[in-house]
Amino acid sequence: MGEFRLYKSEKLCSKLEIEKLYAHGTSVIAYPLRAVWLAVPAVPSHQPVAARFLISIPKKRIRHAVDRVLLRRRTREAYRLNRKLLAPAAAQGITVLIGFNWLAKHEKDYSSIEHSMQELLTKISTAITNEQVP
């Protein structure tokens, strides 16, 4: 598996899993993004993944579809390039579900989104490690 490759199996699509994530997940904020995450037992599969994610840009905050698409692509790009930050925490048998929600009312450039993403992933990684150790 390539270091920066982004597979379809890493996307969170199942309605049931999404409902579970938002019902029981923990929230972390680093403006302009908020991450909701939940560690679940990994489903045995021929292609194990450490984390699965989704990106949500609310229509209420960003009115035009063009801008939502652009921000979704930038956010996904930031996740793809910084995903390795989760690696130390991702123990065997654990899959982290993450939902990224957009909080800002206006669009942001890539560098600020990347900065926010790095902060979020570091926090999640630390939290998971602390849970595992004791």
Place this chain on the structure above:
RNA sequence: GCAGUGGAGUGGCUUGUCGCUCGCGCCAAUAGAGCGCGAGAGGAAAGUCCGGGCAACACAGAGCAUCGCAUUUCUUAACGGGAAGCUGGGGGUGACCUCAGGGUUAAGGUGACAGAAAAUAACCGCCUGCCCAUUGCGGCAGGUAAGGGUGAAAAGGCGGGGUAAGAGCCCACCGGGCGCCACGGCGACAUGGCGUGCCGCACCACCUGCGAGUUGCAAGGUCAAGUAUAUCGGCAUUUAAGGGUUGCUCGUCCAUUGUCGAGGGGUAGACUGCUAUACUGACGUGGCAACACGUCAGACAGAUAAAUGACAAGCGGCGCCACCCCAUGGGUGACGACCACAUAACCCGGCUUAUAGCUCCACUGCUUUU
């Protein structure tokens, strides 16, 4: 040159790093992973306002109601779209723009405020007769739409004759309507002639013609672990309530029971529908044009928590500043939160709205030079 009118087009490019979706090939029993090659958003993809294809369901038939459309000819699969015209109104010096358009002279209704009166018009005025009476400033009866003022709209316009005063009451000219004829045009209509004194407007309702079954790809189909034994179809039979059929009426059908046959239904998911066509490009022919026909060439997104990108550099464009020149203009350099609108979701044809900058064509007005 400046200002403008109408129409058409374009809608940044290149390289590097890291990626996404689909198809094909290789390796492989299959899937996944890997490698290679190829393809991958718009003129509006938008709004979802019309029309069609496609799909499922419904549908004996007749009448009424409801809704939509309404100048002519053409165009189209179809349209409430488009093209070219016609008639009338409005705007602009002009190129041109814009609004309206079946019938209603078959009967009917309404017309705020103002005004005497909103359509079988007498308030003032004008004229005639009679009465009271002192000449008058009076009263009564009648005639009159020329004049006044009101209004969005006032009984075709104007001149003459005529008259007590007046009036298409009569006549000439002009405007409109109706009928007939000639000529031009496929036609709406236009031009001319003759006849007829026939002569308010707007809206509603009404009438005429044409069209309209419902729901939308979240349509619909296939697979499917567990749960569960309901459901559907054919045939025969009974006929009361009731139910369905288009909103209503008529009409019509169903029901109940028996028997035979089928194997189904809902939920999460996967697959399918799913992209090849009223297709795209070039050329030719016909046509003022919309468009049609023919020949040749081509294959051109198919995602599904939703791919087609992110970042960097350069080029290009635009704006502004400075400098140089053979100065209308061109060149060089620096600067810039600058470079629009807007992201397919079953597919087409339109409409509407948004759109930085640039390009082209035809035309108009003003001005300058030769």
